[in-house]
Amino acid sequence: MQVLLVSPPNSNTVIDGASCTITRPEENTDWSDFPNLGLLTLVSALRAVPGIEPVYIDGTVMPWPQVHEYVENNAGDILALCISALTATYEAGIQLCAAAKSINRRIVTIVGNDHLTALTRECLSRRVGTIDYGFVGNEVVGSFVRLIGDLHAERSITLSKYPGLAAFDGHSVVIQPQCSEPIFTTLDYSLIDKVFDHSALYEHNFRQRIVPTFERLTGRLVRAGVPVEIARGCIKFARNDACSFCSIQFGGMWRNSVPDAAAAWHVLHAAHSADYDFLYLTADELPLTFGRLLREMLDDPPRWWRALPEDERPVMVGYARADGLSDERHASMLRALGVRQVMVGLDAGTPVSLRAMNKPLAPARDTRSSFRAEKMFDHNLRALKSARNTGLLLKVGFVIGHVGMNADLLYENVESMKALLNSGAGSIASLDVEVLSPEPGSLDFTLLLDPDKARARAAELGLALPSATEHAMRAEKWRGSDVIDREEAMADYVASVMPGLTLDDLARARNEVRTYGASLGLTIGG
Numbered sequence: 291m292q293v294l295l296v297s298p299p300n301s302n303t304v305i306d307g308a309s310c311t312i313t314r315p316e317e318n319t320d321w322s323d324f325p326n327l328g329l330l331t332l333v334s335a336l337r338a339v340p341g342i343e344p345v346y347i348d349g350t351v352m353p354w355p356q357v358h359e360y361v362e363n364n365a366g367d368i369l370a371l372c373i374s375a376l377t378a379t380y381e382a383g384i385q386l387c388a389a390a391k392s393i394n395r396r397i398v399t400i401v402g403n404d405h406l407t408a409l410t411r412e413c414l415s416r417r418v419g420t421i422d423y424g425f426v427g428n429e430v431v432g433s434f435v436r437l438i439g440d441l442h443a444e445r446s447i448t449l450s451k452y453p454g455l456a457a458f459d460g461h462s463v464v465i466q467p468q469c470s471e472p473i474f475t476t477l478d479y480s481l482i483d484k485v486f487d488h489s490a491l492y493e494h495n496f497r498q499r500i501v502p503t504f505e506r507l508t509g510r511l512v513r514a515g516v517p518v519e520i521a522r523g524c525i526k527f528a529r530n531d532a533c534s535f536c537s538i539q540f541g542g543m544w545r546n547s548v549p550d551a552a553a554a555w556h557v558l559h560a561a562h563s564a565d566y567d568f569l570y571l572t573a574d575e576l577p578l579t580f581g582r583l584l585r586e587m588l589d590d591p592p593r594w595w596r597a598l599p600e601d602e603r604p605v606m607v608g609y610a611r612a613d614g615l616s617d618e619r620h621a622s623m624l625r626a627l628g629v630r631q632v633m634v635g636l637d638a639g640t641p642v643s644l645r646a647m648n649k650p651l652a653p654a655r656d657t658r659s660s661f662r663a664e665k666m667f668d669h670n671l672r673a674l675k676s677a678r679n680t681g682l683l684l685k686v687g688f689v690i691g692h693v694g695m696n697a698d699l700l701y702e703n704v705e706s707m708k709a710l711l712n713s714g715a716g717s718i719a720s721l722d723v724e725v726l727s728p729e730p731g732s733l734d735f736t737l738l739l740d741p742d743k744a745r746a747r748a749a750e751l752g753l754a755l756p757s758a759t760e761h762a763m764r765a766e767k768w769r770g771s772d773v774i775d776r777e778e779a780m781a782d783y784v785a786s787v788m789p790g791l792t793l794d795d796l797a798r799a800r801n802e803v804r805t806y807g808a809s810l811g812l813t814i815g816g
Contacts, residue, residue, distance in 0.1 A: 291369040292343045295329045298382035299349040322350040323495045325482050327517040328374050334478045335431050339439045346481050351491040365394040372400040377729050380405045381773050388420050398422050407539035408731030410456050411463040412772040423457050429471045430454040468542035475557050479564040503813050507719050515568035518561050520554040521547035524574035534648045537729035551586035562604045571608035577620035607631040616672035621680040631683045637666040638706040646692035678717040690796050691726030693787045694753025707803045720813035723803045725796045728783045738783045739765050761786040
């Protein structure tokens with residue numbers, strides 16, 4: 291029997307009437323340039339279940355009507371339909387689940403990933419009959435495989451047997467505690483195209499969006515890209531201290547990695563052997579979080595790597611914080627490993643803005659310290675210099691908006707962003723600028739739903755907020771909801787916590803920074 295693993299497209303691209311003036315799908319294209327690592331991990335793991343045919347379906351590249359048609363045509367042979375849901379894709383995913391159930395009620399529907407993890411109770415209690423099970427967190431591969439095996443064997447399902455599993459028991463949502471598990475590394479890249487020719491679509495997008503810019507900036511012609519996971523996590527997660535807008539749900543472990551350098555090199559070799567030469571390291575922060583693993587890899591590169599001329603080795607891209615990259619030793623280490631481009635969120639703005647976004651690393655004893663916020667701009671400048679000195683290209687990102695932002699702070703933030711871009715000549719290759727979105731799972735989403743917490747946070751920062759009464763009315767609209775219209779939530783958040791500003795004001799500021807970046811010759815969004 292078949293088990294379908296599906297990543298839906300942005301809901302606002304396939305559902306009539308959805309708004310997308312700020313969150314236009316053409317501006318968020320990275321995920322359709324590469325295979326989906328989460329889907330690939332799960333279909334690869336399901337090879338261990340006899341009698342199961344795992345089917346990889348990426349709705350960010352496959353036409354969505356064709357996905358619905360496949361479900362309809364194969365409904366009699368589908369054991370389970372499994373949806374990997376982000377907030378932007380959740381509504382499209384549950385509509386596919388509902389369509390499958392309308393054809394064959396015996397199809398088991400399972401939803402996981404960040405949105406379900408953040409809103410487990412809301413999703414499972416509001417979608418009884420549409421969603422059968424949910425998985426919470428990242429460390430769920432073993433539980434997922436056991437659940438599918440037991441469903442296929444028609445064994446009774448006892449929730450406590452599956453760490454991370456959640457379900458509605460008729461009265462309430464029951465969530466099993468998560469447990470740790472190693473990163474799954476035995477990927478079968480052939481499964482990407484087992485049913486649909488995804489690779490042709492990925493490669494078309496990659497050639498259009500990545501290849502020309504990368505060749506112009508580096509002189510290196512790359513063929514195809516894929517995410518690879520040797521490590522997962524961010525140093526900010528160690529104390530549950532994520533940036534305010536971060537919605538990454540790291541589950542039961544704040545970081546996880548392969549056990550040693552040899553295992554990391556094996557993962558890279560497997561991807562390179564599958565004919566990928568642009569490897570996208572998935573860790574949310576590399577040098578501060580996984581410096582030891584990277585140093586061990588650099589100290590003992592394998593024979594296959596050493597045998598390749600440098601311009602034939604796979605290139606890598608990854609993530610770093612500015613205060614990690616500001617140490618030139620870290621930048622040199624990344625470059626020596628073959629990392630050519632680093633995505634870094636530059637920390638522009640006044641110290642109070644950086645504290646509002648929870649950007650600085652929290653010191654051990656004083657989580658409200660403004661000192662580290664004042665140092666962040668200096669870290670940015672040093673990161674730009676170390677990237678330039680070591681030959682790293684930067685893809686930089688800015689987020690506009692925070693609790694308590696007003697017109698003066700918005701102006702100062704925009705000017706700070708422009709100053710950093712101007713300082714980054716020779717090291718910045720491309721630029722992303724986005725308006726803050728209060729994604730479920732983030733601190734900002736919590737502040738949208740809880741006016742008292744928002745006001746307490748603003749008081750800590752010495753900032754004023756708009757009307758508490760109106761904020762409470764908007765909060766009530768979202769409290770308990772499982773479907774979040776991102777643009778409507780963004781507008782409500784601005785109106786609730788940013789006095790005198792509207793979503794349009796932030797959008798205009800975003801466009802101003804993008805236009806300034808383009809005038810400096812930067813690629814916007816690429």
